[in-house]
Amino acid sequence: MFLIADEPASPGLEPSEGSPPPLCRREAYLDVNVVPEQDRDEQQAAVSRLLGRISELKSKQRHLEGRRREALNRILDIKGSIRVFCRVRPNSSSTVTTGSEKVTIRSAGARKDFRVDRVFPPEATQEEVFSEVEPIVRSAIDGHSVCVFAYGQTGTGKTYTMEGTAHQPGIVPCAMKQLFREASSMDDAGSSLTFSMSMLEIYMGSLRDLLGPKASSAKSSLNIQTGGGGCVEVEGLTEVRVVDFKQASHWYAKGKRARTTSWTSVNEASSRSHCLTRIAVGRPASGGGGAARAAEELVSKLWMVDLGGSERLLKTGAKGQTMDEGKAINLSLSALGDLTQILKDSLGVGSKVLMLVHISSSEYDIGETICSLLFARRARGVDSGEEASEELRQRKEMCIAELNWEMKDAEEGLQKLRTHLRQAEDQLQEKKKKLLLEGSPPARDGDPKGSPESPQSGGDKGGACRSHHPSSSLPRFMTSTVCSRQRRSAAGEVNGKARPARIKNLSAVDFSLSQSRSLLEPPSRLSSYGGKSRTAKVEAGGGGRFKSLPPLCVQGNLSCNSTDSRSPTLARSRKVSATPLSWRAPVSLHRRRMSDLT
Ligand SMILES: Nc1ncnc2c1ncn2[C@@H]1O[C@H](COP(=O)(O)OP(=O)(O)OP(=O)(O)O)[C@@H](O)[C@H]1O
Numbered sequence: 001m002f003l004i005a006d007e008p009a010s011p012g013l014e015p016s017e018g019s020p021p022p023l024c025r026r027e028a029y030l031d032v033n034v035v036p037e038q039d040r041d042e043q044q045a046a047v048s049r050l051l052g053r054i055s056e057l058k059s060k061q062r063h064l065e066g067r068r069r070e071a072l073n074r075i076l077d078i079k080g081s082i083r084v085f086c087r088v089r090p091n092s093s094s095t096v097t098t099g100s101e102k103v104t105i106r107s108a109g110a111r112k113d114f115r116v117d118r119v120f121p122p123e124a125t126q127e128e129v130f131s132e133v134e135p136i137v138r139s140a141i142d143g144h145s146v147c148v149f150a151y152g153q154t155g156t157g158k159t160y161t162m163e164g165t166a167h168q169p170g171i172v173p174c175a176m177k178q179l180f181r182e183a184s185s186m187d188d189a190g191s192s193l194t195f196s197m198s199m200l201e202i203y204m205g206s207l208r209d210l211l212g213p214k215a216s217s218a219k220s221s222l223n224i225q226t227g228g229g230g231c232v233e234v235e236g237l238t239e240v241r242v243v244d245f246k247q248a249s250h251w252y253a254k255g256k257r258a259r260t261t262s263w264t265s266v267n268e269a270s271s272r273s274h275c276l277t278r279i280a281v282g283r284p285a286s287g288g289g290g291a292a293r294a295a296e297e298l299v300s301k302l303w304m305v306d307l308g309g310s311e312r313l314l315k316t317g318a319k320g321q322t323m324d325e326g327k328a329i330n331l332s333l334s335a336l337g338d339l340t341q342i343l344k345d346s347l348g349v350g351s352k353v354l355m356l357v358h359i360s361s362s363e364y365d366i367g368e369t370i371c372s373l374l375f376a377r378r379a380r381g382v383d384s385g386e387e388a389s390e391e392l393r394q395r396k397e398m399c400i401a402e403l404n405w406e407m408k409d410a411e412e413g414l415q416k417l418r419t420h421l422r423q424a425e426d427q428l429q430e431k432k433k434k435l436l437l438e439g440s441p442p443a444r445d446g447d448p449k450g451s452p453e454s455p456q457s458g459g460d461k462g463g464a465c466r467s468h469h470p471s472s473s474l475p476r477f478m479t480s481t482v483c484s485r486q487r488r489s490a491a492g493e494v495n496g497k498a499r500p501a502r503i504k505n506l507s508a509v510d511f512s513l514s515q516s517r518s519l520l521e522p523p524s525r526l527s528s529y530g531g532k533s534r535t536a537k538v539e540a541g542g543g544g545r546f547k548s549l550p551p552l553c554v555q556g557n558l559s560c561n562s563t564d565s566r567s568p569t570l571a572r573s574r575k576v577s578a579t580p581l582s583w584r585a586p587v588s589l590h591r592r593r594m595s596d597l598t
Pocket residue numbers: 088089090122152153154155156157158159160161267269270271272307308309310358
């Protein structure tokens with residue numbers, strides 16, 4: 001059988017009565033689309049070989065993606081699962097001086113140093129800030145839940161850092177862009193990821209859905225529901241599926257418009273609320289288990305939170321008050337108390353928390369600046385000025401350098417693999433086309449050899465909804481006191497068992513616990529701090545998975561390996577029934593108490 005070059009490819013086409021003249025047949029024989037009968041088997045074999053090659057490349061790709069992911073996760077573990085950065089707002093003042101990990105406050109002949117994980121001086125750009133945040137955001141793609149908080153005195157640049165401007169985009173838009181970029185570079189695995197977005201604010205004690213239809217954008221009653229496995233859902237919260245950065249930006253702009261801002265004497269566009277942007281990254285649950293199982297998704301959440309100004313009440317609500325450090329810290333803890341219930345499934349084992357503390361360098365703001373830095377110290381889990389020994393720091397740095405190398409190596413390997421994969425897939429398409437033209441169906445694409453496990457689904461996915469009780473692993477600065485637990489148990493939460501909960505009860509309890517705790521503590525002063533060092537954070541057991549690392553990395557207290565078996569995942573489809581009660585007033589409750597004190 002011959003096909004004529006200009007004719008449409010019609011499998012099984014036979015020469016008709018008025019067949020073309022011999023010349024025409026001869027031309028057709030020279031055409032590239034013509035596959036002589038005897039070549040068919042060879043073509044089929046070539047297709048099979050290509051399918052095998054593609055399968056092999058994909059398997060290597062999964063392996064390298066796994067290596068990259070593990071290396072990143074270990075880097076983040078070594079750096080600490082709760083990290084604190086400090087950004088200093090541009091101001092012409094010498095009260096605050098900065099090093100790469102140190103902020104120094106000078107006032108009235110006194111001086112105090114505060115250590116954080118990274119300092120961004122006034123001249124730091126948005127790109128510089130995001131470059132440090134980026135690995136943490138990336139781990140959301142890898143299946144970990146991530147919370148990024150901007151905290152600090154009003155007017156110090158929290159919204160600037162999180163939202164940015166049209167020309168200087170902040171963390172939220174940059175993170176959205178990065179998530180989609182990462183997903184698109186992951187080929188098959190990336191295309192199975194889903195992204196959905198929600199925005200809410202906590203305003204005057206109520207939750208407001210910022211992406212809801214106009215009618216419901218007024219104060220609405222959203223309930224916090226805790227599923228059996230500890231998964232937290234805000235019932236009724238709008239969740240929009242987004243497929244690219246453009247869509248995500250559109251919804252983000254809508255949410256920002258709905259956010260309540262108003263004028264205060266301190267900041268012309270002061271945020272009067274905590275604004276929470278959530279991007280839920282969904283991936284198919286691995287492990288088979290039939291159609292029902294396949295329909296399930298594992299979800300990790302990236303929360304980006306712009307907290308309301310930390311001292312507004314003291315400065316604008318209670319004018320003329322002398323700054324009291326204890327009260328200010330108390331207020332900041334209370335702000336986080338607002339969020340405890342909403343975020344509790346994203347703050348446990350395996351999750352990454354980043355607190356971006358914003359300070360002003362002005363002498364006038366020194367009280368709030370110190371409060372913010374004290375809070376940063378507390379959040380970081382370092383109660384004393386003593387830091388890890390120089391030796392330990394060096395070991396950490398060595399380990400991180402090795403793991404960075406490992407990650408870079410894997411990324412380069414992935415880059416090459418992608419090129420080979422593209423080439424093989426192009427060749428396969430060519431071959432298939434030819435076989436189709438020939439009239440014989442090409443061999444079916446088989447699944448890649450080996451397990452079709454999604455690269456994101458294996459291993460420790462502490463960030464995806466977990467079946468352990470999340471409150472058992474909340475960061476220390478968000479955990480409850482004995483007093484609050486007693487009150488909580490009186491309110492009906494028995495033995496920490498997860499059960500449907502309304503935020504009204506728990507949030508109010510968390511609030512008062514934070515408050516009572518700080519009020520019981522003596523006000524902090526520049527000179528006296530005591531407590532534990534942070535070295536325990538980098539002590540990770542385990543070994544053997546990074547055998548190529550130098551001995552330094554696996555000896556002593558510090559290991560590049562960390563395994564965590566306590567992070568089973570929970571499919572998002574688990575939901576609990578609605579409780580038609582709204583929650584209200586923890587903030588206003590708190591404010592009343594604060595004003596009682598002032
Ligand atoms: N690093 C910075 N570089 C340039 N401008 C900044 C920077 N930080 C803050 N600003 C500017 O300072 C002003 C106040 O910042 P912003 O609104 O972000 O403060 P905020 O901490 O979010 O305040 P509030 O808690 O009251 O909402 C804005 O005009 C912002 O553009």
